[in-house]
Amino acid sequence: MIVRNKPNAFQLFFILRGSIVPLIYPQIIFVTLLGAAVAAGHYYYPTLFPSFSLPPLALLGIALSLFLGFRNNASYDRWWEARKQWGQLLIDSRSLSRQITGYVDGEAEGGAAAQRRMIYLTIAFNHALRHQLRKTEPWNDIEKYLETEDIDALRQSRNVPDALLRLMSKKLGNCRHKHLLSEFLIQTLDDRITSMAEVQASCERIQNTPLPFAYMLLVQRTAYFYCFILPFGIVTSQGFFTPLFCAIVAYTFFGLDALSEELQDPFGIAPNDLALSAMSRATEINLLEILGETEFPAPIEPTNHRLE
Amino acid sequence: MIVRNKPNAFQLFFILRGSIVPLIYPQIIFVTLLGAAVAAGHYYYPTLFPSFSLPPLALLGIALSLFLGFRNNASYDRWWEARKQWGQLLIDSRSLSRQITGYVDGEAEGGAAAQRRMIYLTIAFNHALRHQLRKTEPWNDIEKYLETEDIDALRQSRNVPDALLRLMSKKLGNCRHKHLLSEFLIQTLDDRITSMAEVQASCERIQNTPLPFAYMLLVQRTAYFYCFILPFGIVTSQGFFTPLFCAIVAYTFFGLDALSEELQDPFGIAPNDLALSAMSRATEINLLEILGETEFPAPIEPTNHRLE
């Protein structure tokens, strides 16, 4: 995630970090060169190119806008839903911890230990979900929050976050057997675990189900067709300004396309993706504070305007 | 579902799998030939065609975009809602299994068997719903998860997934009679079954209620009118490039139309439809792991970039 204040009008044109330009400069350069070639050809052999008029471009432009606009909305919705799911995870993590410290009897035998274990598992779930979504190894982040006998079983599991939730249910069952919690309150806490399962499955849905592939083909093919035709359509009226126009139009259309591509998979590590590391660290600190611990890991700060 | 990485600019124009072109090439060819005929006619008899100007085309183009855009949004919403319902099914399947292993007493007499039966029925429901939506026979996939005495009754039923849910309720009632579960927790588990009934009815709604037929007529008629008129409108300015333009415009408009058609019925087996087989298999493996079984069927992998 890019975190920076609004740049002024001069900075605006020279910001690259967070900009989509680095992803699309080959296309922009290509279209600009094409525009320059067409303009040069038109200058030396004015009759070389047929006198395209612009209107057919406008027809294509309408279709292209329709496709780009739709795809952008759908991608942004995925990105924002992903963010909402992580917001829900924060709600569930905090509320579960609040309820555990409030309603599991901390002064009974084993009560304080049971509280710590449940909250540690909640922290581990936050990290494990992030690692699952980014396809990285979770063990460095979560081992310190697990009991040794559980680690081996977890390493066998194909789906670590889901196994952690089952472990939480099991610990909850233990609390009930030790009469640390009534059956009634078990249900209340179990609701939070179910809600965390919902967050996980929703994130998996967004990750595993891209937008239908055919949209990408439709959008990109139309965008290429459009930019190939564009210089021929405007060269008679714009002359040597043709490449400039081509560059600007290519920037806007390919730029929106590339941004949609980036946002539709919001759990990655591209500049505009979600700051999952910072979020799971913040939740970790929050939950350790609820437990009453006094040493916290450092929050993750943006480096170079970028928060991972 | 098509699963492949972003193609480069050259591949982009030659991908057919997942593309919508195979469905609409007759229209594209027809419109291109019409464009060629009009261009030829115009060349030999320049006065043959009235000097249509383009603007009326723009008027029609606005209407057509309105129709296509609306229909595309509605179809995509159906597709995405269908995917969300299957995501909900995964949530319910996992949570029900977690609750069953956590709260049904596995060490009491008959407890472990009751757990296995309930989770097996959940797996069967996943497969049966897929087969119902695709109108295929479920028995190969589900028989191994059913008890012999139940199979006959299920074969009589007009709606197998619904009958499976009722069977789950019955098994739950048995657990209560055998004191494997308190009435309080019965309610918690029953909530999951109700939620699975919701998933089923929502999928049936999407399957049985197509977009109003009149939309299809409006969109397709307008698209045909538009493409019939197009070559006459642009031939005076574009000359022999007319067929090229016609082909591109036909591709964009008929392509979006055909894609909307494909997505509005998301449970089929067209390339951009949902990968129900892969999803129900993944749930099956997940639930068997929860049960502690060690032999799993193989997950379904994409063949030729396509996941069923």
Next chain:
Amino acid sequence: MIVRNKPNAFQLFFILRGSIVPLIYPQIIFVTLLGAAVAAGHYYYPTLFPSFSLPPLALLGIALSLFLGFRNNASYDRWWEARKQWGQLLIDSRSLSRQITGYVDGEAEGGAAAQRRMIYLTIAFNHALRHQLRKTEPWNDIEKYLETEDIDALRQSRNVPDALLRLMSKKLGNCRHKHLLSEFLIQTLDDRITSMAEVQASCERIQNTPLPFAYMLLVQRTAYFYCFILPFGIVTSQGFFTPLFCAIVAYTFFGLDALSEELQDPFGIAPNDLALSAMSRATEINLLEILGETEFPAPIEPTNHRLE
């Protein structure tokens, strides 16, 4: 609801059933004749009509598209929400029946009768709601599912479906007095009844609150203005093709308008309205099967591609 496969390109232009053309042919004919008259006038007296240029039409066209697009979205949303409410009714009917057969003790004295009565009332509610929404008499469909002493009271009621829900609550209360159900499970079943009350009130909301009347006026007035001006605007460039253009444009704009009109009141019996009869019959059969009955009424099939 129109149920038919995708027609081929030739059929497409000759389908009337489900098409919106029968509703708007007067407008299409009128605009076509106007176009013909203007074209003839222009031919004989070329100076008769001022040389309108097209651009002002484009300005009006933008406004008209804005209005039509908005109204269409709003109408479709009403139609789809109505369909969702009936989907919810199916969920509630099935789940209530499942819970009744599962949790009301069928082997206790009066248990089986109580089950049958509750499920019969659920079927009656489905039919009664349909009749209320279509303003027809429900008695033929529901009398066989009611006890004689209840029929008179129901006939006095101003709102039969609502009275049926109250009757269900009363029967539920009786079950509790006879100890057929615990107070805890009463609440679970009562949730379903409340949800059915929600379906009813939402359907009433859609039925009783049309889109603000002023939208209809804005859309239709603008559409008429537009079509009156259109032939004057295009006659100089299109000549004798003017009436053809006018007909196509009138078809698209008035067609979308008429379809929006039809969908905004989704409970009627117009071709694109919801198939309430088929849905309530399907629920009836489903619930009778749950009860274990063996004789079912016949499902309602589409006649002539049309399902009521």
Next chain:
Amino acid sequence: MIVRNKPNAFQLFFILRGSIVPLIYPQIIFVTLLGAAVAAGHYYYPTLFPSFSLPPLALLGIALSLFLGFRNNASYDRWWEARKQWGQLLIDSRSLSRQITGYVDGEAEGGAAAQRRMIYLTIAFNHALRHQLRKTEPWNDIEKYLETEDIDALRQSRNVPDALLRLMSKKLGNCRHKHLLSEFLIQTLDDRITSMAEVQASCERIQNTPLPFAYMLLVQRTAYFYCFILPFGIVTSQGFFTPLFCAIVAYTFFGLDALSEELQDPFGIAPNDLALSAMSRATEINLLEILGETEFPAPIEPTNHRLE
């Protein structure tokens, strides 16, 4: 709310009630006169006005459509959400009454009186909320449903509907003390009261938070700029038809703007606002019928196609 059948094509142009024309005729007249003046000036002094071409108008037109379309969507969403909240209020009122008559023991001492009091308070809440939203005095409508000792306390309150809900909670507490209701069912009934509090706060939100003021400025300023420039832009091509065009364009743009203005505050008494009086009266009758009373106030009928 305007309630009338679809007018025919002739009536369409002469309907004023529910139309937005009475609100915007000054602007229409002004723009028409301006158009006439410009046309006259152009006729006598053809060189007086610079030869504006139309395209810059199209640029402004795009921006204006964007603003108007957005504002209209936002206003309609507010209107429809307001209607949904009142639909929810009907659901809650009916369900609460159904539950009260079903589960509060009417044959115990004080039971029937407790039922009547609770349902009377529900009716009073419906009326009081309407009066609060319309900033009128509720006492005429609600006094007959209150006990004398409660009226004085209510008159002190700054927020009568909220105080009524608290009164309902208090009566519910009394029922519990008198053992007319178990604690378990108290919770069920309290859920309904919380839901009514939700309806109230949502209505207050819509009423107290208008759309950001800056939108209104942006829309209206752009609309005025546009209509001031319009006649100069079209006078060379349209001549003496300029005022006609100006009038139609002003009607569409100012009309949509005025309608958005009216709908964004849906609780008022403008023609297209919600029929709160009719709705609260209908709920009153419905609830009195549930109580078994036999004398009802008359339902409110539309006067002159208008329902308040």
Next chain:
Amino acid sequence: MIVRNKPNAFQLFFILRGSIVPLIYPQIIFVTLLGAAVAAGHYYYPTLFPSFSLPPLALLGIALSLFLGFRNNASYDRWWEARKQWGQLLIDSRSLSRQITGYVDGEAEGGAAAQRRMIYLTIAFNHALRHQLRKTEPWNDIEKYLETEDIDALRQSRNVPDALLRLMSKKLGNCRHKHLLSEFLIQTLDDRITSMAEVQASCERIQNTPLPFAYMLLVQRTAYFYCFILPFGIVTSQGFFTPLFCAIVAYTFFGLDALSEELQDPFGIAPNDLALSAMSRATEINLLEILGETEFPAPIEPTNHRLE
């Protein structure tokens, strides 16, 4: 928030408060001056500037509208969701207070004090959340509602509103130990606290996750490109009216952009941001009235049409 009646047509053009003009006048002036310079250059050296035609501008204009429209919708959704969250907070605050006064036994020993403490904490949460979102110090507003021994612990906390919710849970636990509340009703009250945690986390989500930075770059760069090119594109047709057009176009595009910027961060103190101070004060008064107190702080009134 700006609170004022609809201005008349003359006032409309001179309102600055709430208008977006003060934020964008540098851009408007710059574009106007550029337009003037181009117009002057064109007048003295008519061949100086290439004869740009307008159509390429239209192409850019479509892209720009797409970007602006999308960004505006997304920002407004954030603003309106933020408002809904604060509406939810009002619902929770009122309902929690209603339930506390209704179900915590006020006549038992310590009951009245427990009621007051819980409601005071609810008021404090409202103020603390506002201060957290505006990054100001909460102590002046909340100290009077806290017990002395709690203040120190709260001052240590990194997240005051979250700590307040935990304190509420703790007080609730105390009530349970003192038998002022059954475990069953604890759950009901705890639901409200969880809902308040949801409000907090949702507000934090909106505050901490801006729209992807790349959108801002795309929109602003395109808007600048557009306005730089505009005067060259229209100078041949508009002559000395070029600067006027440039000013109006710059006003509409930069204006919508600046408004989107303002609304996307709805918790600030810009003129169109939410009136958090007024809302939390109104809730404070409402809750003190529920407690039966008789002295209230003064409600916050708009100063100069502006409500903070």
